[in-house]
Amino acid sequence: MADESTEDEREEELNTLQSIYPELTFGLSNPLAAHIDLNVAPIKPLQVVFEPEPTVHWLSYLPPLHLEIILPDGYPKERPPNLKLTTTPPWLPDAVLEKLVREGHELWEEYGDMPMLYTYISNLQEAADSAFGLADNLEEGPVKLPPPLKTAILDLNKSLKRETFDKETFDCGVCLEPKKGAVCYRLERCSHVFCQGCLQDFYNNCIKEGDVNSVKCLSPDCGKTGNTAVDRRKKPRLLSPKELLQIPLTLETVQRFAELKRKKKIEADKSIAFCPRSWCQGAMRTEKYPKITDVSQMDDSDSEEDETDEPRNNEDEPATSIQKRPTGRPGSDRLVICEDCNLAFCQQCLASWHGDYMICQPRLPSDLTEEDQASLNFILKFTSPCPECSVPCQKSYGCNHMTCFQCKTHFCYLCGAWLNPSNPYAHFSDKKNKTCFQRLMDMVEGDEGGDGQFGGRRGAEQMAEFWEQEALRIQMEEDQRTEEEQ
Incomplete structure (x- = not known):
């Protein structure tokens, strides 16, 4: 009778747990065994690096903590529960898992002959909110994980963030209407939320008219400090082509955006020479502004040198200096090649390439064509x-x-x-x-x-x-x- 009474107490505790946690599942062969997955969503995003890559990822969601419970004979008076903790993929260090299991046994000793599973699961959830203490060791740097876990963990973080976002309701900053997250988009840098329809209409129109500098956050106060002098010097940071595809904009529109940005940067750079052929006028080849091959892979790192970009948050990035090329002597780097027609020409005198040992002079304003001079006169006058x-x-x-x-x-x-x-x-x-x-x-x-x-x-x-x-x-x-x- 005592054994049956004890078994009834164990089953009753598990049934009570299931009423509180519907996701708790019983074992098929053992009614006194159960398992549950506890979500890991730290209050503060966890900094993670996948060695040897130096990139730091801020993760709001991590693979859940899987808890397996078996209530042996003699529980809770004589024996503690059998506890097993795992994660898939195995991102949590073994030392942390062992510590959490020990805390369960210590809690059983503290409770004596009282049920303790509910309190233990609550403690695990509280530990998950703080990323099991991993986020507290900032002096040691971000949490280091092996590279094979990268894809699974980042995909899980992205999907759970999107799932949570889709269920929320937001007021679009453009149309001022409440919209479900499923039809909204949160900008990556500033986290401002707008409905996809408003973003698409505005950005498509800007790119169509060539106003690439307006492809930025639509919040009028975004990035403002309140200091007029400082805000006047700050340039708006543009969205990356990769983010525009996520809104989503069509591939053709994003391609035009990327090409216009590149063209604008090239035309503003005085170190870039243009093909002397009147029917070409292409820019010279340069690693500084490589030709665009795949806009779907152009993220922030590919567009850091935007002509209007400001440093990200407080991370000041030094501007790339333009070094003048030496001229007028053998060995000087004057040979350049047009990226469009492949003409080899001299960057200094803009003539077809004449070799390193010919001394040449820069083209003077008096060497302008009649058409160039007429355009210059019109610009100065009107x-x-x-x-x-x-x-x-x-x-x-x-x-x-x-x-x-x-x-x-x-x-x-x-x-x-x-x-x-x-x-x-x-x-x-x-x-x-x-x-x-x-x-x-x-x-x-x-x-x-x-x-x-x-x-x-x-x-x-x-x-x-x-x-x-x-x-x-x-x-x-x-x-x-x-x-x-x-």
């Missing part, structure tokens, strides 16, 4: 440069408060001065500013609406042209007067 990135800007219509298409800097079209984004129109109300005072709507129809008085670089060009014409007029009058006197 555009105002952005004070931040120097990109020429031309007004087609509207007021003289301009926003640079490339870097979004606010500036005055008349004098080229930087304007405070929070109050850009104060510039036109300042009586001390004689050049632009009360001239917000001058030339409202753009440069074609008539000549205006400019300041800054454009004003200097305007004055130089005026005095050149004035000198020519005076000279012509003197010549005409001389002819009349003769």
